[in-house]
Amino acid sequence: MEVPVPSKPLPYERIANELRVGIIDGRLAAGAQLTGENELMQRYSVARETARKALRVLRDEGLTLTRRGVGVFVRDARRVSRHASRNPAIAAVDETSAGMVGVEEVADNVTAPEHIARALGLREGELVCRRVQRQYAGVSTTRRSALYIPMGLAVEASITELDFGPGGAEARLREAGHAPARANEVIRVRMPFRPEAEDMRIEGAVPIVTILRTDYDRNGLAVQASETVLDGSRYALEYDFPLPEA
């Protein structure tokens, strides 16, 4: 191990460390307010930017959440489970956040984006029926998703713009004999870009999870593909799957 011993922590590191243990060991519970910049400056005899830097470390670790003009607070680390095999995958909408919860939804027909075309086995430029959803929980968006169905199938299953009918696209596909029998999901994780974070009203340093899902009917035909973006701090993703024999 050529790891150099941490020797003497820098001022901002020392402050960050002390605050962090307070959070992790529970002395500072979720929602609790941290010592502010001004008091940190006095208590540790450091300059403004140094106190700020310490607080920035914690925010970058996703431990805190900053409210301008108010203060710095410990984040709520609770998560909602998303079980991929279930329908709907997200059973309960985030109960942790007070305030209104809802889903915004629009539908239209577009030419399939490249990666969606690939997932659905379509040729470039083919039409798909698209439904875009946006889920709110409290003040922030917790989920954004786009569902794509090949145009031919959509027509066959009587799926039209603006109205997927009772039970959603699932039910229509089922009625048309294309009930989804198995699915594939590809998960990617990354940090949101700044404009994106604002759009999703993501606060602090929170990773984003993107899920590209493809559903197949019992004949192996790709019947729908969806792309979902989740606030990574609010979900736990769960999968159940069989293992191959050999």
Add this chain to the structure above:
Amino acid sequence: MEVPVPSKPLPYERIANELRVGIIDGRLAAGAQLTGENELMQRYSVARETARKALRVLRDEGLTLTRRGVGVFVRDARRVSRHASRNPAIAAVDETSAGMVGVEEVADNVTAPEHIARALGLREGELVCRRVQRQYAGVSTTRRSALYIPMGLAVEASITELDFGPGGAEARLREAGHAPARANEVIRVRMPFRPEAEDMRIEGAVPIVTILRTDYDRNGLAVQASETVLDGSRYALEYDFPLPEA
């Protein structure tokens, strides 16, 4: 929409935006060096900290990687696929990174941590056989994992410390009639803590993925549980699973 128009971007935002589009549209390819602090100061007539702040935005978005004394560079966004149903789940070790690749491994017997005991259906304080792995790719650790097997099963399957035999624990369990038949995985995403990031030699703002996996034999007995920590920027996780009839 009550979203206020961005009006006039702040100096640091403007700099960050210009650099970002350069990266996203490909003018600045992976590995390319960005304009440094000093030149940004002159080119935009801003102070040190302002130029630094612009660069920090990109680093926080996981787009760049900073090498002290050298410069700021565009990250390589390529990922390795981890297919949960396959064995091993990670087919190819990161081909993108030159340099040595390897796995460090130690095994011992310990009392099961609480969440592992829960996953394996053990009572608190029961013994498990543990194997800890650490995978390197180039300079950085790309994976850390701990595998737990109930002591009783480990004995039955002739799994001992320091030597899991050819084919690993899988093969031993199989021979003992406890071949894993299905698995459950729970995925969580978060930002690494500072000490943790140093330990994993994670550079820049990169989310971490933790996977808690439990394998069951055909009788539904939990035969092994594992906890894996991945550098979220380097992997794409893939799942294939059947969907329920109803």
Add this chain to the structure above:
DNA sequence: CAGTGGTCTAGACCACTAG
């Protein structure tokens, strides 16, 4: 209004890397 965090400056010193 007082208190909070957000941005910015000008200048200093340090640590690391390469040629």
Add this chain to the structure above:
DNA sequence: TAGTGGTCTAGACCACTGT
């Protein structure tokens, strides 16, 4: 040694929030 990024200071002004 020259050039890079990392830390820190002291002070300024702004924007937002609550009372």
